Amino acid sequence: MTGWDCHAHLFGPYGRYPLAADRSYTPPEAVQEGYAALLKRLGLGRGVLVHPSAYGNDFSLLLDTLAERPAWRGVIVTRPGELPTLAGLHARGVRAARFSQRSGAGGNFAGSASFDDLLALAPALADAGLHAELWTDCAALPALADRLRALPLPVVIDHMGGFDLAAGVSQPGFQTLLALLAEGHVHVKLCVYRNLPGLALTAEAGEAALPFLAAMLQANPDALVWGSDWPHLRVQPVPDAAQLLAWMKAGAGDDALVRRILQDNPQRLYE
DSSP, X not given: OOOEEEEEOOBOOTTTXXXXXXXXXXXXXXXXXXXXXXXXXXXXXXXXXXXXXXXXXOOHHHHHHHHHOTTOEXXXXXXXXXXXXXXXXXXXXXXXXXXXXXXXXXXXXXXXXXXXXXXXXXXXXXXXXXXXXXXXXXXXXXXXXXXXXXXXXXXXXXXXGOOOGGGOTTSHHHHHHHHHHHHTSEEEEOOOGGGSGGXXXXXXXXXXXXXXXXXXXXXXXXXXXXXXXXXXXXXXXXXXXXXXXXXXXXXXXXXXXXXXXXXXXXXXXXX
C-alpha cells in the first residue's frame, strides 16, 4: 500500500485535544484510528493531515499524530508572527502551510490564514523546505493568478479549484486554473464533491464533473494528487471515500495515470 490520500483532518479525542474557543464550527470527533482504518480500506498507505482551523494555532494533535504515524505527513495553518520559526517542522513530518482565499459571503473560517499571509510567509516557507496549500475557488482565482506565478515555492490548490459545475469548463476561473497547471505553477487536489450540487457524488453529478477532470489531466497530469477530505465536514449525507476514489480512477481511465496521481506526484510533494 504505497498510494497517498493527500487531504484529511483529525479531531480529538476532545478530552486530550480540545478545540479552540474561537472557531467557526464544532465537528464530531474523528480520531487517527478511524483514519488509519479508512486508508486500509482504500488500499493506501500514506496520508496527509491538514490542520483544521477549528484548532486555531494549537498543533498538538497534528504533531503528536505525526510522531506516532511516521508514514503520514502534515499541513499546518499559520500567520506571520505566530511561530518563532518554521525551521524544524520538516523534520517532524510537516510539508506545507495552508491558506484560504474564498469568494462569497462565507469568506474564510476563524483560525484560517489568508492569501496575504501566504505572500508574507512565502520566503520563509521556501527556506524551511515547505510548500503552500490554498483553499480558493474559480471566482477568486483570476485575481490571484499573477501573484501565484511569482511565488518562490510550490502551491497546491484544494478541492479541484472550486469550479462551478453549471458554468462549464470554459468559465474564466477554471481556464485560469488550467493555465496555472499547464505552466507548472500549481498542483491540484482531485477532491470533487464540494463542487457538486448538494455536495453529493450522484451518478449524474459525477458524469457532469468528468470534463473538468479530463481538462486537468490534459493540462498537466504530473501536477495532480488525490484527497478524500475525510471526515467530510458539514456534509450530509457523508460521502463514501471509496466512491470518490473510484470516480477519479474511472475518470483517469488509465492505470499509469492513476499511479502518477496516487503515488508518483504526491511522493515528490510530501515525502
